[in-house]
Amino acid sequence: MNKKIHVTDTILRDAHQSLIATRMRLEDMLPICDKLDKVGFWSLEVWGGATFDACVRFLKEDPWERLRKLRAALPNTRLQMLLRGQNLLGYRHYSDDVVKAFVAKAAVNGIDVFRIFDAMNDVRNLRTAIEAVKAAGKHAQGTISYTTSPVHTTASFVELAKRMQEKGVDSIAIKDMAGLLTPFATAELVGALKAEIDLPVFLHTHDTAGLGAMCQLKGVEAGADHIDTAISSFAWGTSHPGTESMVAALRGTPYDTGLDLELLQEIGLYFYNVRKKYHQFESEFTGIDTRVQVNQVPGGMMSNLANQLKEQGALHRINEVFEEIPKVRADLGFPPLVTPTSQIVGTQAVFNVLAGARYKTITNEVKLYLQGRYGRAPGEVNEHLRFQAIGSEEVIDVRPADLLKPEMARLRTEIGALAKSEEDVLTYAMFPDIGRKFLEEREAGTLQPEALLPIPTPGASASREGVPTE
Amino acid sequence: MNKKIHVTDTILRDAHQSLIATRMRLEDMLPICDKLDKVGFWSLEVWGGATFDACVRFLKEDPWERLRKLRAALPNTRLQMLLRGQNLLGYRHYSDDVVKAFVAKAAVNGIDVFRIFDAMNDVRNLRTAIEAVKAAGKHAQGTISYTTSPVHTTASFVELAKRMQEKGVDSIAIKDMAGLLTPFATAELVGALKAEIDLPVFLHTHDTAGLGAMCQLKGVEAGADHIDTAISSFAWGTSHPGTESMVAALRGTPYDTGLDLELLQEIGLYFYNVRKKYHQFESEFTGIDTRVQVNQVPGGMMSNLANQLKEQGALHRINEVFEEIPKVRADLGFPPLVTPTSQIVGTQAVFNVLAGARYKTITNEVKLYLQGRYGRAPGEVNEHLRFQAIGSEEVIDVRPADLLKPEMARLRTEIGALAKSEEDVLTYAMFPDIGRKFLEEREAGTLQPEALLPIPTPGASASREGVPTE
Ligand SMILES: [Co+2]
Ligand SMILES: [Co+2]
Numbered sequence: 001m002n003k004k005i006h007v008t009d010t011i012l013r014d015a016h017q018s019l020i021a022t023r024m025r026l027e028d029m030l031p032i033c034d035k036l037d038k039v040g041f042w043s044l045e046v047w048g049g050a051t052f053d054a055c056v057r058f059l060k061e062d063p064w065e066r067l068r069k070l071r072a073a074l075p076n077t078r079l080q081m082l083l084r085g086q087n088l089l090g091y092r093h094y095s096d097d098v099v100k101a102f103v104a105k106a107a108v109n110g111i112d113v114f115r116i117f118d119a120m121n122d123v124r125n126l127r128t129a130i131e132a133v134k135a136a137g138k139h140a141q142g143t144i145s146y147t148t149s150p151v152h153t154t155a156s157f158v159e160l161a162k163r164m165q166e167k168g169v170d171s172i173a174i175k176d177m178a179g180l181l182t183p184f185a186t187a188e189l190v191g192a193l194k195a196e197i198d199l200p201v202f203l204h205t206h207d208t209a210g211l212g213a214m215c216q217l218k219g220v221e222a223g224a225d226h227i228d229t230a231i232s233s234f235a236w237g238t239s240h241p242g243t244e245s246m247v248a249a250l251r252g253t254p255y256d257t258g259l260d261l262e263l264l265q266e267i268g269l270y271f272y273n274v275r276k277k278y279h280q281f282e283s284e285f286t287g288i289d290t291r292v293q294v295n296q297v298p299g300g301m302m303s304n305l306a307n308q309l310k311e312q313g314a315l316h317r318i319n320e321v322f323e324e325i326p327k328v329r330a331d332l333g334f335p336p337l338v339t340p341t342s343q344i345v346g347t348q349a350v351f352n353v354l355a356g357a358r359y360k361t362i363t364n365e366v367k368l369y370l371q372g373r374y375g376r377a378p379g380e381v382n383e384h385l386r387f388q389a390i391g392s393e394e395v396i397d398v399r400p401a402d403l404l405k406p407e408m409a410r411l412r413t414e415i416g417a418l419a420k421s422e423e424d425v426l427t428y429a430m431f432p433d434i435g436r437k438f439l440e441e442r443e444a445g446t447l448q449p450e451a452l453l454p455i456p457t458p459g460a461s462a463s464r465e466g467v468p469t470e
Numbered sequence: 471m472n473k474k475i476h477v478t479d480t481i482l483r484d485a486h487q488s489l490i491a492t493r494m495r496l497e498d499m500l501p502i503c504d505k506l507d508k509v510g511f512w513s514l515e516v517w518g519g520a521t522f523d524a525c526v527r528f529l530k531e532d533p534w535e536r537l538r539k540l541r542a543a544l545p546n547t548r549l550q551m552l553l554r555g556q557n558l559l560g561y562r563h564y565s566d567d568v569v570k571a572f573v574a575k576a577a578v579n580g581i582d583v584f585r586i587f588d589a590m591n592d593v594r595n596l597r598t599a600i601e602a603v604k605a606a607g608k609h610a611q612g613t614i615s616y617t618t619s620p621v622h623t624t625a626s627f628v629e630l631a632k633r634m635q636e637k638g639v640d641s642i643a644i645k646d647m648a649g650l651l652t653p654f655a656t657a658e659l660v661g662a663l664k665a666e667i668d669l670p671v672f673l674h675t676h677d678t679a680g681l682g683a684m685c686q687l688k689g690v691e692a693g694a695d696h697i698d699t700a701i702s703s704f705a706w707g708t709s710h711p712g713t714e715s716m717v718a719a720l721r722g723t724p725y726d727t728g729l730d731l732e733l734l735q736e737i738g739l740y741f742y743n744v745r746k747k748y749h750q751f752e753s754e755f756t757g758i759d760t761r762v763q764v765n766q767v768p769g770g771m772m773s774n775l776a777n778q779l780k781e782q783g784a785l786h787r788i789n790e791v792f793e794e795i796p797k798v799r800a801d802l803g804f805p806p807l808v809t810p811t812s813q814i815v816g817t818q819a820v821f822n823v824l825a826g827a828r829y830k831t832i833t834n835e836v837k838l839y840l841q842g843r844y845g846r847a848p849g850e851v852n853e854h855l856r857f858q859a860i861g862s863e864e865v866i867d868v869r870p871a872d873l874l875k876p877e878m879a880r881l882r883t884e885i886g887a888l889a890k891s892e893e894d895v896l897t898y899a900m901f902p903d904i905g906r907k908f909l910e911e912r913e914a915g916t917l918q919p920e921a922l923l924p925i926p927t928p929g930a931s932a933s934r935e936g937v938p939t940e
Contacts, residue, residue, distance in 0.1 A: 183687055184723045210683065210702070210715030217653055217684045232680070232758055236706070244760035245680030251763075253654045265761060288702055290714035291735060293721075 005255045006042035006226040008080060008202070009243055011271060012070070013045040015230035018206065018239040018300070020281035022054035025449070026066045028274045033073035035267050039259055041077055042226060043113050046070050047106070048081030052089040056431055056438045060447040064109055064423040071110030078139070080113035081106060084339065085125040086401050087118075090430040091340055093373070095404040096128045098411070102426050103132035109423070115173050115202075117143035119341040122375030123163045124399035130167045141202065142169035146176040146189075148296065149334035151379035154192045161197050171200040171226075176215070177338050178298035179208025179238070183218040194223035202226040206238055208299045210288040213241040213249070220255050231264065233272040238286045238299040244268055280453045295322050296329075301342045308350055317353055324349040324358075331385050332369060333377030344369055362389045372396040418443055475725045476512035476696040478550060478672070479713055481741060482540070483515040485700035488676065488709040488770070490751035492524035495919070496536045498744045503543035505737050509729055511547055512696060513583050516540050517576070518551030522559040526901055526908045530917040534579055534893040541580030548609070550583035551576060554809060555595040556871050557588075560900040561810055563843070565874040566598045568881070572896050573602035579893070585643050585672075587613035589811040592845030593633045594869040600637050611672065612639035616646040616659075618766065619804035621849035624662045631667050641670040641696075646685070647808050648768035649678025649708070653688040664693035672696040676708055678769045680758040683711040683719070690725050701734065703742040708756045708769040714738055750923045765792050766799075771812045778820055787823055794819040794828075801855050802839060803847030814839055832859045842866040888913055 118125040133140035142164030235242035285303035486494040588595040603610035612634030705712035755773035
């Protein structure tokens with residue numbers, strides 16, 4: 001039985017987010033869009049995640065303008081985005097009217113497929129976004145934020161998928177942002193989902209621990225319908241398995257992707273040269289590293305923590321922090337570690353280590369978390385810690401956004417004439433400070449992307465002449 | 471049913487041969503041997519291949535002395551070498567007395583496992599070496615030099631394995647030096663071998679095209695007993711799948727390797743720092759590149775060709791050479807591309823392109839090949855080419871070494887007092903010019919390893935602070 005496997009390429013979003021801090025500029029995307037559009041990808045992930053932030057903060061690109069230009073340049077390929085549920089692309093919960101407005105505008109400007117996730121896997125935080133996507137007539141993808149813990153089992157993930165199916169999603173994504181999946185765990189999870197859910201399953205796994213390609217292969221054999229890959233020059237390590245490699249692996253098998261390997265190789269060569277331009281954003285934390293399989297700390301979180309500790313002259317204590325993280329995570333009921341929970345857990349762990357006593361200082365985010373303001377924790381939280389953190393303050397049981405009043409009118413007023421469109425209001429909504437700054441600079445005509453360092457000339461290198469092939 | 475998978479780590483031979491031109495020095499191996507010896511690898515590949523050449527030519531290390539020191543430092547682990555059959559570690563066929571002497575001395579100095587291959591897969595070229603290994607009471611491994619061509623089928627490889635089994639080998643290795651295997655091809659080949667041969671199967675595949683780990687996983691599921699991996703800091707790309715990753719992939723499954731992931735991570739960190747010292751030998755040709763799956767040109771061969779063309783100011787013609795290589799290979803009856811056939815085919819292809827007419831110049835090696843002096847070609851050679859190359863000169867049908875007289879006595883005489891041991895005579899036998907030079911410099915006390923360039927200080931790099939995990 002032949003079953004064509006569909007491919008989503010992440011080169012324009014997650015791949016460069018994972019490897020060069022989300023810094024790829026539109027000017028390096030547009031020249032290759034013609035070829036990308038010819039490949040026949042099921043979709044291209046091009047927007048959302050950290051790209052909106054990076055555009056406004058560092059690149060001084062209007063993210064909406066980027067989306068429109070990509071839409072025009074990729075007429076034949078679905079465009080996909082990553083959306084943090086009720087957090088959208090910001091770092092707090094938004095009221096429903098903001099969520100609806102944002103999704104509607106993303107759809108109008110070009111997004112076809114919305115991958116919607118919540119760091120807590122609290123389906124209530126996905127509901128409004130899913131409904132808004134359906135109202136826009138687009139593809140709503142429900143996401144399992146994959147993690148491992150005593151409370152995360154195959155059965156619990158299947159249950160989560162079922163609840164997302166009830167909300168009307170068009171497909172299910174397994175999102176292994178940390179590279180925690182193993183090949184056999186993938187086969188088990190995909191198999192269980194396919195047995196119990198009547199929706200296409202997308203497999204998104206990072207190659208952080210060097211297991212990504214094996215997970216995809218086992219996932220495909222277990223029934224996964226779609227895989228997320230990255231063009232080779234921005235693949236592997238904390239990014240995804242290489243597109244060309246997965247296409248080659250499945251070529252001529254019942255799972256053939258049907259994609260043209262030579263065309264992909266041309267695209268790979270293009271991005272190989274593009275990557276050189278961003279050398280200043282390369283990091284030693286993006287290579288394959290199996291430590292996540294031991295300590296569960298995602299790659300991106302490791303590099304953030306290293307920076308945080310370095311600034312405080314405490315880099316030598318990083319291993320203590322790595323040991324503290326699972327303990328904080330247990331105290332909080334085992335949230336998956338992904339934005340924003342990775343920051344919440346990571347920062348508290350740093351405080352616990354540097355203060356010399358656990359929870360001597362408790363961050364405001366941990367307090368909000370323990371109040372239920374991010375949603376329902378996957379497991380039981382440490383009640384002693386909760387009492388210590390918030391005393392007898394109320395713990396909410398409702399969906400966090402139920403407590404929020406509509407915000408769009410206020411946001412429109414606040415940003416005033418700086419906003420030339422509803423999209424501008426939403427930019428401001430996502431990032432009140434840097435969004436406003438962006439709009440002000442645009443008004444003043446002073447937008448200036450961060451500087452790129454010149455490409456270093458290659459150093460001396462010895463000849464490899466005459467080396468035997470074995 | 472549980473089936474422990476055995477691991478051979480290549481860090482001390484193939485890994486650095488594949489990534490830094492075989493330049494790792496003994497001084498960087500010895501400090502970590504204690505930990506390597508504790509891991510519980512089935513074997514460590516430490517010798518042979520290009521290491522002998524690199525020791526004598528560049529590092530000015532006595533390769534025999536290296537072997538003895540490694541033997542002493544790794545008392546609990548099998549030591550393994552790669553041997554080019556009747557070519558031993560040199561680039562020509564040796565007489566049987568040299569083969570016997572070499573194998574005997576390698577065994578005495580510390581080798582337990584001899585992986586023996588022939589570039590033509592001509593079992594006659596393996597026979598003497600296999601017998602010598604058995605005579606020394608060591609493990610003789612027969613090798614399938616894997617390739618793809620119209621004459622190489624699963625059945626033909628099984629047939630080859632059967633002939634090696636008849637010669638008394640203790641195990642069979644599938645040696646995919648170029649990264650041509652795909653996961654499903656691996657499963658088919660391993661499955662067929664296990665069905666028809668009653669010997670352990672070792673899987674040695676390079677990750678050149680990014681398929682290595684998937685091939686090993688499918689190979690293991692199909693019955694492979696052993697996999698070859700490399701400690702992560704010298705893994706992937708033209709090297710092998712990372713040891714830590716394969717251990718993590720199989721952990722907790724019926725194929726668990728039983729190896730300690732945290733100990734491996736410590737070793738990985740050690741070699742991560744070692745690798746920096748050899749930065750001048752890093753090459754842009756060692757990354758994952760699926761082109762081999764299209765043009766069948768192994769990674770090591772690509773970089774050799776690039777150097778060769780660059781020296782002649784003809785780098786811009788490399789794609790013509792890549793197109794010519796399969797044609798030359800077909801004319802020669804589809805030999806696998808590995809030392810020495812990779813050089814024979816590659817150099818002739820360069821001549822064919824640069825001369826502007828095919829076979830205007832025919833190399834001496836191609837003439838010898840067409841005379842049968844390297845053994846029997848896997849398929850039919852182009853008879854027109856053969857006539858053009860050697861006219862009516864004799865084509866031999868016997869084993870090439872059958873025409874060689876004993877050589878050891880002559881070699882002993884030639885090198886004279888410069889040789890302090892039989893091992894020295896063998897060093898001279900392998901490399902008459904650089905071997906003699908090495909022994910002369912040793913005599914004069916002027917051995918001087920090639921210089922290493924200082925490690926560059928890291929350049930400026932932007933902070934990645936505050937990057938979301940998704
Ligand atoms: Co991702
Ligand atoms: Co090899």
